[in-house]
Amino acid sequence: MYYKKMYIDGSWVSAVSGQTRTIINPFNQEVIAEVPEGDEQDTKAAISAARKAFDSGEWRRTTGTERGKLVTKVAELIERDKKELAELETLDTGKTLTESYADMDDIIEVFRYYGGLADKDGGEIIESPIPDSTSKIVREPVGVCGQITPWNYPLLQAAWKIAPALAAGNTIIVKPSEITPLTTIKVTELIEETGIPNGVVNLVLGNGAKTGQTLSESHDVDLISFTGGIETGRKVMTAATGNFKKIALELGGKNPNVVFEDADFETAVDQALNAVFFHAGQVCSAGARLLVQDTIHDEFVEALVSRTKNIKLGSGFDDSTKSGPLISKEHREKVEKYVETGVKEGANLVAGGKRPEQKELQDGFFFEPTIFTNCDTSMEIVQEETFGPILTIEKFNTEEQAVNLANDSKYGLAGAVWTTDIKKAQRVSSLLRMGTVWINDFHPYFAQAPWGGYKSSGIGRELGKQGLEEYTEVKHVFENTAPQPLNWF
Ligand SMILES: NC(=O)c1ccc[n+]([C@@H]2O[C@H](COP(=O)([O-])OP(=O)(O)OC[C@H]3O[C@@H](n4cnc5c(N)ncnc54)[C@H](O)[C@@H]3O)[C@@H](O)[C@H]2O)c1
Numbered sequence: 198m199y200y201k202k203m204y205i206d207g208s209w210v211s212a213v214s215g216q217t218r219t220i221i222n223p224f225n226q227e228v229i230a231e232v233p234e235g236d237e238q239d240t241k242a243a244i245s246a247a248r249k250a251f252d253s254g255e256w257r258r259t260t261g262t263e264r265g266k267l268v269t270k271v272a273e274l275i276e277r278d279k280k281e282l283a284e285l286e287t288l289d290t291g292k293t294l295t296e297s298y299a300d301m302d303d304i305i306e307v308f309r310y311y312g313g314l315a316d317k318d319g320g321e322i323i324e325s326p327i328p329d330s331t332s333k334i335v336r337e338p339v340g341v342c343g344q345i346t347p348w349n350y351p352l353l354q355a356a357w358k359i360a361p362a363l364a365a366g367n368t369i370i371v372k373p374s375e376i377t378p379l380t381t382i383k384v385t386e387l388i389e390e391t392g393i394p395n396g397v398v399n400l401v402l403g404n405g406a407k408t409g410q411t412l413s414e415s416h417d418v419d420l421i422s423f424t425g426g427i428e429t430g431r432k433v434m435t436a437a438t439g440n441f442k443k444i445a446l447e448l449g450g451k452n453p454n455v456v457f458e459d460a461d462f463e464t465a466v467d468q469a470l471n472a473v474f475f476h477a478g479q480v481c482s483a484g485a486r487l488l489v490q491d492t493i494h495d496e497f498v499e500a501l502v503s504r505t506k507n508i509k510l511g512s513g514f515d516d517s518t519k520s521g522p523l524i525s526k527e528h529r530e531k532v533e534k535y536v537e538t539g540v541k542e543g544a545n546l547v548a549g550g551k552r553p554e555q556k557e558l559q560d561g562f563f564f565e566p567t568i569f570t571n572c573d574t575s576m577e578i579v580q581e582e583t584f585g586p587i588l589t590i591e592k593f594n595t596e597e598q599a600v601n602l603a604n605d606s607k608y609g610l611a612g613a614v615w616t617t618d619i620k621k622a623q624r625v626s627s628l629l630r631m632g633t634v635w636i637n638d639f640h641p642y643f644a645q646a647p648w649g650g651y652k653s654s655g656i657g658r659e660l661g662k663q664g665l666e667e668y669t670e671v672k673h674v675f676e677n678t679a680p681q682p683l684n685w686f
């Protein structure tokens with residue numbers, strides 16, 4: 198076990214209150230680290246450091262090229278320490294080491310991508326309608342940015358915020374989930390190693406209601422970027438109104454995976470499992486709602502159930518493990534409640550639905566991959582994000598019905614359509630009200646493509662060019678090149 202601190206104004210510090218929190222491994226509940234439990238006081242100190250660093254102008258006036266080199270340097274240091282980071286992520290979240298390595302590769306690409314973009318936007322000259330004038334549109338950093346991240350993809354979600362914010366010249370206060378802060382702490386150490394000036398990057402640790410809420414409320418914070426659940430997102434949005442700060446919200450999803458009868462059957466079955474059970478279903482874009490055309494429904498369910506029973510649960514460090522534990526005791530209880538609700542609502546439980554019985558899994562927060570059939574959109578189990586390994590299956594008959602069912606949700610994060618008829622795929626994907634639609638695939642995301650939700654899945658976009666623009670203000674600079682008195686007054 199080790200003790201790690203918060204990073205404020207270029208110094209590693211404990212919480213002013215002296216409080217600490219232990220971090221546990223969800224596979225066996227062993228304590229793996231102790232960290233400061235920051236609160237409002239520590240958060241305010243971090244905000245004031247970030248404010249001072251932004252207002253001094255040193256960082257925001259560095260060239261895009263210089264900032265780009267530093268952001269790229271972070272990518273190189275993560276690459277150097279990839280093994281340590283991947284192992285930490287698995288210890289902290291329970292996800293398999295293969296998943297953690299994949300996360301690290303994505304994270305490296307995100308820092309490289311934004312490092313490369315940092316000096317690519319030199320502004321735009323527009324045609325002015327006024328004679329003897331020039332008109333230029335430039336993008337400038339927003340200012341002090343609060344960045345709040347969840348526990349399921351701790352470093353990945355932090356990278357999607359840190360890299361573009363720094364590339365654009367902002368100063369930041371990062372607040373990782375209190376449950377899984379370890380890789381974000383490590384990457385803050387790497388950021389310090391690059392020589393990015395003191396106060397530009399600050400790290401606050403602690404309970405969201407104190408630290409995250411303080412960031413969201415502060416009038417010294419110009420932008421808040423939040424990834425997490427819908428109810429916390431509502432609190433962040435409400436708190437942010439005090440100074441009308443800019444907000445970016447990446448919230449939950451209940452993502453439909455639509456399979457037509459003409460899909461490649463084996464591939465669609467295989468990927469439907471991956472869509473929902475990857476990382477034990479603790480993925481915002483998990484394909485937790487399967488919509489299957491009635492003509493292949495029974496055969497499809499049979500194939501899914503038979504393969505689901507063979508999913509090997511275990512330690513993320515064991516090569517044969519396909520799925521790790523849930524993140525916490527409380528989260529598993531929440532998932533169990535959803536199973537009870539599904540049964541009460543009349544859904545048909547055809548796989549899982551309980552904790553596994555193997556002796557070696559008893560210390561971890563494991564839950565069996567679970568499938569419900571006979572589901573419909575009136576059910577809570579279909580509408581709410583369970584964020585666990587629970588698949589609900591609905592039947593449809595026509596293309597129109599598939600689209601209507603898929604869109605019958607408050608969420609609009611992601612969805613997929615499986616068919617060998619490309620015209621049908623295009624028709625359906627154009628009607629789905631979601632930020633990402635996959636055709637004959639599920640889950641791909643990468644640095645170049647924007648990510649975010651329609652409807653209650655959020656506001657704004659991360660990744661891509663759009664993810665950088667979120668961290669900029671647009672300024673119009675107009676110059677009169679032949680000024681004359683107006684003689685109006
Ligand atoms: N859309 C996406 O890209 C995306 C990605 C990952 C996770 N998620 C969503 O995240 C959720 C799971 O993560 P979680 O359980 O950590 O979410 P959560 O909302 O409980 O917590 C997220 C973060 O908010 C902080 N927080 C808690 N209360 C706060 C408050 N009052 N003010 C400000 N911050 C506060 C937490 O400490 C944590 O850092 C799921 O709903 C999932 O869909 C979305």
Ligand SMILES: C[N+](C)(C)CC=O
Nearest residue numbers: 349350479480481482
């Ligand atoms: C955005 N993503 C898919 C990496 C993580 C969602 O929980």
